[in-house]
Amino acid sequence: xxxxxxxxxxxxxxxxxxxxxxxxxxxxxxxxxxxxxxxxxxxxxxxxxxxxxxxxxxxxxxxxxxxxxxxxxxxxxxxxxxxxxxxxxxxxxxxxxxxxxxxxxxxxxxxxxxxxxxxxxxxxxxxxxxxxxxxxxxxxxxxxxxxxxxxxxxxxxxxxxxxxxxxxxxxxxxxxxxxxxxxxxxxxxxxxxxxxxxxxxxxxxxxxxxxxxxxxxxxxxxxxxxxxxxxxxxxxxxxxxxxxxxxxxxxxxxxxxxxxxxxxxxxxxxxxxxxxxxxxxxxxxxxxxxxxxxxxxxxxxxxxxxxxxxxxxxxxxxxxxxxxxxxxxxxxxxxxxxxxxxxxxxxxxxxxxxxxxxxxxxxxxxxxxxxxxxxxxxxxxxxxxxxxxxxxxxxxxxxxxxxxxxxxxxxxxxxxxxxxxxxxxxxxxxxxxxxxxxxxxxxxxxxxxxxxxxxxxxxxxxxxxxxxxxxxx
Numbered sequence: 298x299x300x301x302x303x304x305x306x307x308x309x310x311x312x313x314x315x316x317x318x319x320x321x322x323x324x325x326x327x328x329x330x331x332x333x334x335x336x337x338x339x340x341x342x343x344x345x346x347x348x349x350x351x352x353x354x355x356x357x358x359x360x361x362x363x364x365x366x367x368x369x370x371x372x373x374x375x376x377x378x379x380x381x382x383x384x385x386x387x388x389x390x391x392x393x394x395x396x397x398x399x400x401x402x403x404x405x406x407x408x409x410x411x412x413x414x415x416x417x418x419x420x421x422x423x424x425x426x427x428x429x430x431x432x433x434x435x436x437x438x439x440x441x442x443x444x445x446x447x448x449x450x451x452x453x454x455x456x457x458x459x460x461x462x463x464x465x466x467x468x469x470x471x472x473x474x475x476x477x478x479x480x481x482x483x484x485x486x487x488x489x490x491x492x493x494x495x496x497x498x499x500x501x502x503x504x505x506x507x508x509x510x511x512x513x514x515x516x517x518x519x520x521x522x523x524x525x526x527x528x529x530x531x532x533x534x535x536x537x538x539x540x541x542x543x544x545x546x547x548x549x550x551x552x553x554x555x556x557x558x559x560x561x562x563x564x565x566x567x568x569x570x571x572x573x574x575x576x577x578x579x580x581x582x583x584x585x586x587x588x589x590x591x592x593x594x595x596x597x598x599x600x601x602x603x604x605x606x607x608x609x610x611x612x613x614x615x616x617x618x619x620x621x622x623x624x625x626x627x628x629x630x631x632x633x634x635x636x637x638x639x640x641x642x643x644x645x646x647x648x649x650x651x652x653x654x655x656x657x658x659x660x661x662x663x664x665x666x667x668x669x670x671x672x673x674x675x676x677x678x679x680x681x682x683x684x685x686x687x688x689x690x691x692x693x694x695x696x697x698x699x700x701x702x703x704x705x706x707x708x709x710x711x712x713x714x715x716x717x718x719x720x721x722x723x724x725x726x727x728x729x730x731x732x733x734x735x736x737x738x739x740x741x742x743x744x745x746x747x748x749x750x751x752x753x754x755x756x757x758x759x760x761x762x763x764x765x766x767x768x769x770x
Contacts, residue, residue: 298763299333300324301423303412305405305432306395307381310348311341313395315542315677316429316460319509322545323759324379326752332760335421337412340372340383342391348374352383356418360411362403363478369411371418382419384411402468405495406477409435413444422449425763428457431466434499435477441502442483454766457503459496461674462517463524463600466495490525497529505766506530506537507759509675510696514539522672540759541699542675543752549660549681556657561686563746566739569661569686576662579655580646582619589732590619591725592663592687594656594678597626597634602669602692607633608718616729620645621663623655660685665728669713669721673697683709683745688738690724692716700750704731709745 304320306312324334355371370385389404398404412426413436428436437455444450470493473479479487489497500506508514516522518531530537547553551569552562558575561568570586577584595601607630613620614637622634622645631649638647648655660666666682668691675696679689683701689710691697702708704727711728713720732738 298425298760298767299421299423300327300335300763301412301416301421301426302334302336302429303409303426303433303436304336304338304429305408307336307338310338310344310381310383311395315675318545318677319460319542320429322543322752323756325377325545326543326756327759328378329753330756330760332756332763333421335380335382335419335423337382337384337415339390339395339408340370340385341395342387343393343395344383348376351375358414358418360407360414361478362407362410363475367407369407369414371415373419382415384408384415386411402466402472402493402495403476405432405466406435409433410439410478412436413439413450417449423453424767425454425456427759427763428455428499428503430458430460431464431496431499433457434466434495434503436499437502437504438479438486438498442479454504454763454769455502456505456507456762456766457499459500459506459508459517459674462496462508462522462526463672465497465524465526467492469493489529494526497526500526500529500533504536504769505762506533507762508537508539510541510699511539512698513674513695516672516695538762539699540755540762541696542677543755544677544680544684544750546684546751549657549684551661551685554657554661556654557661558658561661563686563743566686566742572658572662573664574662576621576658577619579658580621580648581642582621582646583643585619588617588619589664589729590621590662591665591667591690592621592659592682593624593667594659595622595624595668597624597630599627600671602671602716602721603630605669605716605718605721606667609722610637613722613725614641614644618644618729621659622646623648623650623652623659625649625651660687663687664732665690665725667725668692668697670694670697671716676700679710680748680750683748683750686742686746688728688741688745690721690728692721704728704741707744709741709748 306317308317308321352372352374359366360369372383487493487498559568559571634647673695701710703712711724713724
């Protein structure tokens with residue numbers, strides 16, 4: 298079995314969020330199971346010389362972009378057991394960032410088409426092209442419209458994974474022929490309520506559609522979660538499935554984590570206690586071992602449930618608790634948490650930004666990890682926190698519902714269902730109550746630390762999905 302994995306970002310070359318982590322970890326897990334895999338991504342200018350110096354130039358081709366023909370350089374790099382294929386075009390990818398430009402529709406329609414055009418030159422005829430999110434969602438469309446009967450392209454199946462349905466690649470219908478290169482007669486494939494919608498088009502044309510947790514696969518059939526794609530998803534529900542992401546257990550390993558001041562294992566949590574003291578010292582909080590630390594490492598965005606946190610914040614500060622928050626994002630939340638960190642200097646520490654080293658220290662040093670998300674397709678932090686012996690407190694949505702069971706049912710964390718600040722506070726209070734019983738708390742921590750959320754389990758499910766696609770017809 299050969300899988301060509303197409304993604305607009307891949308750790309460690311270019312990454313802005315969870316997609317980049319998945320695009321690194323899943324292919325690596327597949328390769329360990331003897332699946333042939335190559336990963337294709339754009340050659341962004343931000344990719345460092347550390348990786349560029351070892352790239353092999355394969356060839357250059359020209360890729361059709363509507364009525365234009367654009368240069369595409371093909372480079373390969375062997376890294377960490379995987380061959381990565383980089384597609385180069387400085388006009389599209391020599392920019393300060395990856396996304397957010399006026400011509401993103403053209404940039405990623407070029408990339409989606411180049412994924413197909415590069416196949417004859419990379420010595421790799423895939424059985425499946427695994428596409429991810431809207432940036433590669435046109436690859437199944439181009440394949441069905443233009444490539445399926447070409448020599449060398451026969452019998453390729455396509456899978457599209459939706460990592461977050463909120464991001465769809467929506468533009469006006471006027472770009473259909475002139476930018477996307479899709480003929481007028483095929484416009485119903487792309488049209489969604491009068492807009493051209495790349496994700497919708499991919500859902501139409503892919504042989505299989507997956508998303509990043511079984512619960513999220515059900516939720517996106519509901520208008521409240523789907524951002525206006527519930528209709529097409531319900532009509533294509535026969536090819537929709539959900540597979541929970543894993544975590545990289547090499548990167549997130551408290552026994553070997555280079556970021557931690559003290560390492561520890563499930564057999565001995567002494568190092569975790571020392572990590573807690575070190576975290577309190579680093580964040581200028583009183584070093585009180587018996588005061589529980591609630592933590593969050595998150596983007597400061599509304600759908601992360603921060604309005605719930607804000608609503609109960611002053612009341613929570615009256616409890617015997619310390620609170621640690623790392624993140625950046627929407628200005629209203631940055632300002633709120635900065636002000637509260639000044640008001641409650643001995644109880645609340647806020648660090649604004651994305652600081653991987655501090656994130657690892659928080660996972661290891663905190664006692665509880667709060668994720669009250671309004672929507673959470675999968676979520677990785679709750680699984681990471683389990684591995685570091687930090688008890689998750691989560692809302693039952695998306696991947697949070699699939700990965701965290703409630704301690705009241707011999708589970709591994711604390712959950713609440715309604716998107717309600719008082720329900721969240723109830724879950725926090727239950728956790729704080731058990732924390733006072735050190736024997737029972739340790740049992741809860743040990744149950745969580747032993748959960749296997751590695752990519753190996755998820756990779757097996759993807760292999761089954763690939764086989765289903767290959768044997769469709």
